[in-house]
Amino acid sequence: MTKPLLRVLNGQAVWPPPMWLMRQAGRYLPEYRELRGQAGDFISLCTTPALAAEVTLQPIRRYGFDAAILFSDILMLPWALGHGLAFKEGEGPVLPRLTTGQDVSALDPSRVMAAVAPILETVQRTKAGLDDETALIGFAGSPFTVACYMVEGGGSKEFARIRGMAHGEPALFASLIDVLVESTVEYLSGQVTAGADAVMLFDSWAGVLSPRLFALHVIEPTRRIVAALRDRHPGTPIIGFPRLAGVLVGAYAAQTGVDAVALDTGAELSVATGLVPATVATQGNLDPLSVVAGGEAMAAEVRGVLDGARGRPHIFNLGHGIVPQTPPEHVAALVKQVRAA
């Protein structure tokens, strides 16, 4: 096992830490914007393997990151289940609002693998374009976060609808989570079979729940997905990202079985790593806005992350996705600083 990222996920403290950045393929890169202009809508881009693989590889060529991450979207799973999905420019995703048991019954797990076939082909093509040192990460949204978009009909500030459903209609909500758990296992298993070296579960809205609901709808579904993937693909590591989990990051790391926990921007490393078991690797957590500023402001933040990560298995990353207004030369300076650590 020579890939540095996989060594960390196997529990080794590699230094300097291997690095990649959430949303490293995307709008801040001129080569992405150029290709994006030629492609159709966002869903077409995600389901055209030649284009999606090219986009996935762009940041690897430019920066030599230690991992490529499949270019796709967490909402491709509900799309594959037959739930509607559209991306409106400047507005984010728009979905029909799931409100009833009939809406859950209308989701069709039997069509998922056919629908995601082009995405799995993207994984294969990307893998063929990577050298032996660079890992390929597949991913999916976590059931709770995917459910957020399905129940809210898109993003939200307060997520009052889904939190209301989780409290007030527990059986309905559990049935939705169950469908998503099973489909997510199939989808991620397909990505591993297609060549993903590791997979990551993005739970972007894990932080909106009470501790009781976090245990039920974040920890437990993640544990089930991890157990099923372990069973089918022993040795393929799994990274979990319970964003904004706050003090619950320790319970998440200890109880889900993930190999690594990704930490968000606010998760101060000296405290967070005290809550996470020593056997679980960490990933993160540079403030993406510091990369927009660049210079000494960014350098000071990077030092903070490196100081907090030293001595434990850690993957350098951001605490949230890179933002479109990030100057690409700041990313180059970031790579240089981390590589020199």
Added chain:
Amino acid sequence: MTKPLLRVLNGQAVWPPPMWLMRQAGRYLPEYRELRGQAGDFISLCTTPALAAEVTLQPIRRYGFDAAILFSDILMLPWALGHGLAFKEGEGPVLPRLTTGQDVSALDPSRVMAAVAPILETVQRTKAGLDDETALIGFAGSPFTVACYMVEGGGSKEFARIRGMAHGEPALFASLIDVLVESTVEYLSGQVTAGADAVMLFDSWAGVLSPRLFALHVIEPTRRIVAALRDRHPGTPIIGFPRLAGVLVGAYAAQTGVDAVALDTGAELSVATGLVPATVATQGNLDPLSVVAGGEAMAAEVRGVLDGARGRPHIFNLGHGIVPQTPPEHVAALVKQVRAA
């Protein structure tokens, strides 16, 4: 000192815990909606002492909470500094965007105390309407959160502008925080003089910052405000609410000097109270959405909070403000359950 809330803020573990609810005066109450229809715009309501005091007292009459909290808004301070402010129905607050040093210089601390005079009169009137067991809490927004609204021009999902300014224009940002620290001290000191038994600092967006910026712009300004208020009003307790601070809640509680730290919905109490010094009281943190659901869902969440709070100085509250769609009878059931703990 007989008021149960003040005994807790003085470090005593009172049981059942005294209780009040963030946004306990507001739209979920029919008597509020009736009065609101008679008043002018929201700012007029906040600056008309007879009406604001009546609104503050409504939930005390209905539920007998252990504290009334001044009915006002954290943005009344920038308004008092001469920064524009409007509340648009369904959109939330709208402010001019502060972007330059000139914008900071245009803020006029000399006009604050005259502008907030009606608010201080509300404090006096409210105090006169409370019995000897019920505490009156004054409040202000924390400098960082108030700055968020001033720099973003309102609410925001990602707060990219203010985070960019904090990283990229540290001197400008520090000058804004300085003005807000000084004005907040004057404003809260005025509330104490007018009769507030305790004050609370709301830092609703504390969680969007990196740990380095959290120390600079959340902990340090709060520490300065607490120190100045202690100096002027020894014995008046201060509650801090660093919402979404996650694992940084311990540093906040230990380093700011607050008497109590309010915990948000996700702050699981057994972990959070392990990070907070035993000498600092806690407050919170029932999921407000569980009160919308009511019944056994709410009861289970309430038991979780009570179990986590038992044995330490704790004030029962929500983890965020009560939401407008909350049935008032669910609040009555909540009070009954907590009082029977």
